[in-house]
Structure formats: C-alpha cells, structure tokens
Amino acid sequence: MPATSDVVARLSAAVKRYGPLTALDGVDLVLHRGELLAVLGPNGAGKSTSISLLLGLIRPDGGRAELFGRDPQQIDARRRIGVMLQSAMLPITLRVTELLRLVASYYPNPRPLQESAALAGIGDLLQRPYGKLSGGQQRRVQFALALCGRPELVFLDEPTVGMDIDARQKLWAAMRALVAEGCSVVLTTHYLEEAEALAQRVVVMGKGRVLSEGSVDALRAQVPLTRIRCVTDLDAATVANWPQVAVAERDGGRLRISTSAAESVLRRLLDADAALSELEVQRAGLAEAFTELTRDEPAIEQEAA
Numbered sequence: 001m002p003a004t005s006d007v008v009a010r011l012s013a014a015v016k017r018y019g020p021l022t023a024l025d026g027v028d029l030v031l032h033r034g035e036l037l038a039v040l041g042p043n044g045a046g047k048s049t050s051i052s053l054l055l056g057l058i059r060p061d062g063g064r065a066e067l068f069g070r071d072p073q074q075i076d077a078r079r080r081i082g083v084m085l086q087s088a089m090l091p092i093t094l095r096v097t098e099l100l101r102l103v104a105s106y107y108p109n110p111r112p113l114q115e116s117a118a119l120a121g122i123g124d125l126l127q128r129p130y131g132k133l134s135g136g137q138q139r140r141v142q143f144a145l146a147l148c149g150r151p152e153l154v155f156l157d158e159p160t161v162g163m164d165i166d167a168r169q170k171l172w173a174a175m176r177a178l179v180a181e182g183c184s185v186v187l188t189t190h191y192l193e194e195a196e197a198l199a200q201r202v203v204v205m206g207k208g209r210v211l212s213e214g215s216v217d218a219l220r221a222q223v224p225l226t227r228i229r230c231v232t233d234l235d236a237a238t239v240a241n242w243p244q245v246a247v248a249e250r251d252g253g254r255l256r257i258s259t260s261a262a263e264s265v266l267r268r269l270l271d272a273d274a275a276l277s278e279l280e281v282q283r284a285g286l287a288e289a290f291t292e293l294t295r296d297e298p299a300i301e302q303e304a305a
C-alpha cells in the first residue's frame with residue numbers, strides 16, 4: 001500500500017449539485033504517484049465532473065478536492081499538471097509549434113519541443129496552423145500540449161476519441177512512457193480495452209457514485225463470467241433464457257454467450273446442436289465486468305425528477 005505522501009490527487013466525499021441534479025453524490029477517489037487510473041462509467045456517471053473538481057474548474061458543494069495536498073485552484077498545484085479535456089478551445093490561426101511554445105512557457109521545467117512532438121507523434125504537423133488539422137490530428141496536438149510542461153500529473157478525458165487505430169496505439173505507447181517516467185495519469189474512456197491495456201487501477205462510476213474500484217484483474221474477478229462463442233443455428237433468445245446465462249446474442253454468424261456456469265452451458269449447447277462448430281471459450285474481460293457492475297443503474301435525471 002503506497003504511503004499517504006504518494007497521493008497526488010484526492011476527492012473526499014465530494015458532492016456536486018446542479019440545481020435538482022446531484023452529479024456527484026459522495027465520491028472518494030485517490031490517485032497515487034506514477035500510476036495510471038482509469039475512470040470508467042456510462043454517460044453522465046460523473047467522470048468529467050470529478051476531473052473538473054480536481055482541476056479546480058468547479059468547487060464541490062460538499063467534501064473536498066485536493067491536488068498535491070492543496071486546493072486545486074492554487075497556481076502552484078496547477079503548474080504541476082497537464083490537461084486534455086473533451087473540448088479544447090485553442091486559437092485556430094496559431095501553428096502547432098507556436099501553441100507548444102506558448103503552453104510550455106507556463107511551466108517551470110518544460111520538455112524540449114521536439115521531445116513533446118515525438119511523444120505525441122506530431123513531428124510532421126509542427127508548421128501547420130491548428131485550425132487546418134483533422135479532428136484526430138488536433139487531438140494529438142492537444143495531447144502534446146498536455147505533456148509539454150513535463151507535468152507530474154496528466155488528466156486525459158477521452159483522449160483517443162476520433163483517432164484511427166495507428167494514432168491510438170501511439171498514444172497508448174506515449175501514456176506508458178509517461179507512467180514509466182513517474183508521471184501519474186487520470187484517464188477517462190469508454191474504450192474498455194484501453195483501460196484493460198493501460199490501467200494499474202480502475203474506478204467504475206455510476207449515477208454520481210463510485211460503484212467499484214480495484215485492479216483490472218480484481219474487477220474481472222468480481223464478475224466471474226466466461227465468454228463462449230460458436231457457430232450454431234440455436235436461437236439466441238432461447239439460449240438467453242437458460243439458467244446462468246447472463247447474455248446470449250448474435251454476432252454475425254456466431255452466437256456469443258456470457259455465463260457464470262461455463263461447463264453446464266457448454267454441455268447443454270453441445271447436446272442441443274450436434275452440428276455446433278468453431279467453439280471458443282475464454283475468461284470474460286473488463287467489458288463484461290463493466291456491463292454487470294453498471295447494470296440497472298437508473299440515470300440521475302430520473303431520480304431527481
């Protein structure tokens with residue numbers, strides 16, 4: 001267990017209300033030095049609100065937000081972080097190199113410009129005006145801006161949205177490089193394979209609360225499901241009604257099943273269809289755990305109404 005001094009950011013019983021809507025309802029969240037924490041949850045769960053509290057962009061109505069043990073609105077704390085939010089309002093006429101110089105100048109010990117560009121994979125974009133870049137290219141520049149100050153902590157709010165596969169893989173490698181340097185990263189994402197590939201710890205949020213927290217493996221273990229795929233003529237709706245079948249659905253020509261009783265479901269499948277083929281059985285991933293953990297979570301809006 002890391003020492004308390006290893007804590008770089010913390011929410012303690014944080015509450016945030018917007019009129020009748022409770023966006024955060026007593027959230028505890030801790031980030032340690034040098035770890036990548038993935039914050040997951042359905043739309044409206046409170047992920048961005050949590051980040052905004054830690055950034056000092058909004059104030060909690062109850063509880064506390066701390067950045068390096070201080071009020072997040074203090075400039076000293078903010079000089080130690082880098083940020084990539086979902087929407088970035090950047091001057092479109094500036095060239096990428098000018099933007100990087102400008103943002104790096106806010107920090108006491110910034111990275112050399114070429115190093116930031118290489119980490120974010122934007123070496124070929126430096127002379128282009130920001131406004132003329134594609135959406136995915138602009139995201140990569142925003143990532144470069146988040147890391148150019150050599151921050152101790154980086155917030156990445158859905159950083160890979162709109163990126164092609166190659167750009168996404170490069171960004172994953174860059175995130176790993178940041179963590180290897182000792183930088184802490186808070187990542188929100190709807191791509192569960194991203195959290196699975198990168199995160200040391202995962203927090204699952206739902207309707208303004210933390211539903212679950214732990215390593216990817218610990219979360220998977222909370223939902224002991226097995227994934228079965230096969231080619232069969234069996235009806236998905238029928239199989240979905242079998243005991244201990246959590247999900248059964250068609251995926252192209254295949255039937256995909258999640259179950260907590262793999263052996264008995266397999267036996268029943270093979271009995272029911274002698275022609276069944278291309279059978280695959282594997283442990284369920286974070287996606288299934290996430291679906292189970294956030295199942296039947298009514299939206300806050302419904303509660304407040």
Ligand SMILES: Nc1ncnc2c1ncn2[C@@H]1O[C@H](COP(=O)(O)OP(=O)(O)OP(=O)(O)O)[C@@H](O)[C@H]1O
Binds near residue numbers: 022041046300301
């Ligand atoms: N400025 C605001 N005014 C009113 N309601 C807000 C405001 N910001 C957020 N909310 C509400 O607070 C709740 C939490 O929103 P938040 O943006 O934190 O969710 P999220 O988990 O980041 O969702 P997403 O995955 O869609 O980005 C939502 O119901 C949202 O509508």
